[in-house]
Amino acid sequence: MSAVTERPAATPTDPATPAPRLGGLLRAELHRFRSRRFIQVLVGLTLMGFVLATVIGLLNLGAPSASDLAAARAEAEQFVAEQEDFREQCLQDPGRPDGVSAEEYCGPPLTLEDIGGEASFLDTEPFDLAGSATDGALAVAALSAALAFLIGATWIGAEWSTRSIVALLFWVPRRMTVIGTKVGVLVLAAALFGVLTQAAWLAMAGVLRAFVGVDEALPDGFWSTLLQTQGRGVLLTVFAALLGFGLxxxxxxxxxALGIAFVYVVVVETAVRALRPRWDPFLLTTNALGLVQDGGLTLQYWDDQAPVTDGPQLPVEYFVGHLQAGLLLTAVTVVVVGAGAVLFSRRDLH
Amino acid sequence: MPAVQMTGVSKSYRRRGRPPQKALDDLDLLVENGGVHGFLGPNGSGKTTTIRVLLGLVSADGAPDIRLLDRPVPAGLPDVIGAVGALVETPLFFPGFSGRLNLQLLAEAAGVSRARVEECLEIVDLTDRARDRFKGYSLGMKQRLGIAAALLKSPRLLVLDEPSNGLDPAGIRDVRELIRRLGRDGRTTVLLSSHLLAEIQQVCDSVSILARGRCVAAGPVADVLARGSTGDVRIRVPDAGAAAAVLAGAGFAVSPPEVPDGRTLLVHRVSAPGEITRALARQDHFLEELTPLTPDLESAFLAITGDPASAEAPPAGGVPTAPGGRA
Structure with a gap:
């Protein structure tokens, strides 16, 4: 059955008809990303956090004066002397078990070096760029990865909650093009975010070194090691954003998605480490650490299924290198993002 | 070339632990180019599913023949989507973005100029509120923004699903006027899904009626209305009681109107109204009025879709018209 009305027929192809273009979609998605208030606030808060951390560092770190050093040395020496008094009392203790020497029973004398010298008794320590830069880059990578996960999740999650992604299909019906463009924008944005946070860390460390730092020459290979760690930190940020998006x-x-991530990190990984320590090398956070940490990560765990030997049971060592970590994180990311994209391309959308 | 052509389209939704639900059952639908085509059906009849299948949001069972502006769906959708504007159920926009930004993002994706965004905001009378966030809009404003988005592409086919939802009377009038204008421009075909039967009757040139996933009636609105006609006429005479006796004696089925006034009668299933005149005149009763009752679209719709209430409803609810005319 049909409804027929007498009307002039429109031409099959109309030159004025707008057509979806990948460039236009990419521009629109970039525009949409940078217009998101939540993302703007998150990036703003992150930068404010760095400023705040810098201020706190400036107030709590500092190069000690000569009198500070003298006071700390006096306190350290007093501590060592007190410990030596206790040791003397121990050596004269008549209740020492038979067959145990006084040296074995009371231990060796304590030295200033054993307690870290006078530095351990300083109220203010100077900022040591050589000793802190790589560890700081690792911590910043962890922070930016967590935030990138949130950004990735909200980037697509908000589209689903408002169903604006369905409206977008009225304009660009190729679903893989739509999801692929969103992934592309996220990768770009996450990489920029990772670079931004690592740059913020460098700036923060530079300020701390200039005002409250140790003025010593940096060791050979310092910048190479730091920049490589930061580069891998940016890579981790991209992986985290994509995992958030995919979930x-x-x-x-x-x-x-956030709930699943929380349960995985807090419950699943904790349970696996307690019950199946041999699986630890394949956990996501282990590999995240193995990816970013300079030189990878060496795990030690007790394997209750290892063959029993005559000697003492030694922990099993497993090295999680950058390559393994990168491959495992890539595989997991591809599976999670790919499964979501394939489902999106096939599902009925209401 | 029809704007929309669907042949033998079925769609079943799988349900956990229950048999599949058939939303479309071998549906045939043809919407010719130009004008306004109404799309009617009771709740759950498959109207929105049909629109979703047409726009590639839902996949039909098997591989039926579906063509949109002469391109197969879904494979050919990217070729014609630039000529199709749609508002399906509620407008889907980002609540934190302004009305203008929401439209600009869509326009950027499709290569539509910013000037066109401003034109469409003007058409739906939202220019003054274009900077406000979408979440602060009233229901009617949201609906108008949805219509603006559907118009952005200057579409050759405009699919509107319940466009009057949430609009105030003035807004409804404006939207209907806009739809009429688009339907008359010779370029645009409007597919209007609405539960407001009066709206369909006022605005549409043709109509398709769905029931239980099938198209049960289609054609020009006047033809569909005639299909629901029962052949009833209303007569007015000086003495209704005497006239009723005469007509009953002549074999006519007669009943008083809902509110008897002693002068009006309803005569049912009349094939030739002239016979009424002749029968009454023979007994010296002369008509003051004889009006064929054409049912309104609501009556026709209920009769066609098999609503039990309509089977019992007297045709008195019909709208008197000149034969062949429209209410």
Missing amino acids: ANLVRNTGA
Whole structure:
């Protein structure tokens, strides 16, 4: 049955008809990303956090004066002397078990070096760039990865909650093009965010070194090691953003994706480390650390299924290198993002 | 070339632990180019599913023949989507963005100029509120923004699903006027899904009626209305009681109107109204009025879709018209 009306027929192809273009979609998605208030606030708060941390560092770190050093040395020496008094009392203790020498029973004398010297008794320590830069880059990578996960999840989760992604399909019906463009924008944004946070860390460390730092020459290979660690930190940030995106796309909800991530990190990984320590080398946070940490990560765990030997049971060592960590994180990311994209391309959308 | 052509389209939704739900059942639908085509059906009849299948949001069972502006769906959708504007159920926009930004993002994705965004905001009378966030809009303003988005592409096919939802009377009038204008421009075909039967009757040139996932009636609105006609006429005479006796004696089915006034009668299933005149005149009763009752679209719709209430409803609810005319 049909409804027929007498009207002039429109031409099959109309030159004025707008057509979706990948460039236009990419521009629109970049515009959408940078217009998101939540993302703007998150980036702003992150930068404010760095400023605040710098101020706190400036107030709590500092080069000690000669009198500070003298006071700290006096306190350290007093501590060592007190410990030596206790040791003397121990040596004269008549209740020492038979067959145990006084040296074995009371231990060796304590020295100033054993307690870290006078530095341990300083109220203010100077900022040591050589000793802190790489560890700081690692911590910043962890922070930016967590925030990138949130950004990735909300980037697609908000689209699902408002269903604006369905409206977008009225304009660009190729679903893989839509999801691929969103992934591309996220990768770009996460990489920029990772670079921004690592740059913020360098700036913060530079300020601390200039005002409250140790003025010593940096060791050979310092910058190379630091920049490589930071580069891998940026890579981790991108992985985290994509995992957040993939999870939220699978469950179509930002909150659910965050919940799954929380349960995985807090419950699943803790349980695995306690019950199946041999699986630890394949956990995501282990590999995240192995990816970013300079030289990779050496794990030690007790394997209750290892063959029993005559000697003392030694922990098993497992080295998680950058390559293994990178490959494992890539595989997991591809599976999570790919599964979400394939489902999106096939699902009925309401 | 039809704007929309669907042949033998079925769609079943799988349900956990229960048999699949059939939303579309071998549906045939043809919407010719130009004008306004109404899309009617009771709740759950498959209207929105049909629109979703048409726009590639939902996949039909098997591989039926679906064509949109002469391109197969879903494979050919990217070729014609630039000529199709749609508002399906509620407008889907980002609540934190302004109305203008929401439209600009869509326009950027499709290569539509910013000037066109401003034109469409003007058309739906939202220019003054374009900077406000979408979440602060009233229901009617949201609906108008949805219509603006559907118009952005200057579409050759405009699909509107319940466009009057949430609009105030003035807004409804404006939207209907806009739809009429688009339907008359010779370039645009409007597919209007609405539960407001009066709206369909006022605005549409043709109509398709769905029931239980099938198209049960289609054609020009006047033809569909005639299909629901029962052949009833209303007569007015000086003495209704005497006239009723005469007509009953002549074999007519007669009943008083809902509110008897002693002068009006309803005569049912009349194939030739002239016979009424003749029968009454023979007994010296002369008509003051004889009006064929054409049912309104609501009556026709209920009769066609098999609503049990309509089977019992007297045709008195019909709208008197000149034969062949429209209410």
